[in-house]
Amino acid sequence: MARVEDEVNYCxxxxxxxVQANVMGRERPVCPSCNWVYYxxxxxxxxxxxxxxxxxxxxxxxxxxxRGLWTLPAGYVDAGEDPIRAAERECFEETGFLVQVIQLxxxxxxxxxxxxxxxxxAYQAEIQAGTLQPGDDVxxxxxxxxxxxxxxxxxxxxxxxxxxxxxG
Numbered sequence: 258m259a260r261v262e263d264e265v266n267y268c269x270x271x272x273x274x275x276v277q278a279n280v281m282g283r284e285r286p287v288c289p290s291c292n293w294v295y296y297x298x299x300x301x302x303x304x305x306x307x308x309x310x311x312x313x314x315x316x317x318x319x320x321x322x323x324r325g326l327w328t329l330p331a332g333y334v335d336a337g338e339d340p341i342r343a344a345e346r347e348c349f350e351e352t353g354f355l356v357q358v359i360q361l362x363x364x365x366x367x368x369x370x371x372x373x374x375x376x377x378x379a380y381q382a383e384i385q386a387g388t389l390q391p392g393d394d395v396x397x398x399x400x401x402x403x404x405x406x407x408x409x410x411x412x413x414x415x416x417x418x419x420x421x422x423x424x425g
Contacts, residue, residue, distance in 0.1 A: 265286055265295045265297075268288035268290065268291060269293070270291055271290050273289060273291070275287060275288055275295065276289050280294050299374075299376050300333060300368075300373070300374045301333065301334045301340070301374060302331055302374035302376070303332065303340050303344040303347060303378050303379070304329040304344070304377055304378070305331065305345075305356065305358075305379075306362060306379065306380070306381045306382070306418065307330070307348070307354070307382050308381075308421065309384070309400055310400070311402065312400035312401055312402055313329075313406075313418055313421070314330065314352065314398065315328065315329060315399065315400075315406070315407065316329070316330050316351050316352065316397065317395055317397040317398070317407075318394065318395060318410055319391075319395055319396035320394045322373075323370075323411065326407075326408050326409060327401075327406070327409055327414070329414050329418070330347055330351045330352050330395075331377070332346075332347035332350070332351070332393075333374065340378050344356075344378070345358060348382060349387070351398065352390070353389055353390035353391075353392060354385075354387040354388075355385045355386040355387045356382040356383060356384055356385060357385050358380045359380075359381050359383055360381045361378070361380055362381055362420055363378075363379050363417070364378050364379075365378075365379065365413050365416060367413065369412065369413060373411075379420075381421060406418070
């Protein structure tokens, strides 16, 4: 898998081509002209678990990677955005449901594809309003029995669903 550090080739301050150098015990991109060091920030995503009548809400991906497979409503946290608001926003964009986060389920680490998140913050939420309608980068959304899930796009989806207590 590609390293995040390899995505930056030129200094963001002066435009000089970066070189690899040992900085603080790790190889990092460094500008030989102005000594600027690129410290890669992790991508952070949020995922939302919504249950109704013992079923969990999933969305089918309309984009790669894993197009056509199912996952939780999820997406990236924008810089400066509260992760709870990001979870509620992503859920609305993908499902048409206005939701309210009710609890933190957990924080997960592990990038599953080159453009994926490094950290996933999972929340449980309740529907406040709206009508189920897929949008943004999903083409279907539906509720599924935990014992009869469709093929999931990511192992993190299964891990998150497994830790949610049944609410009925």
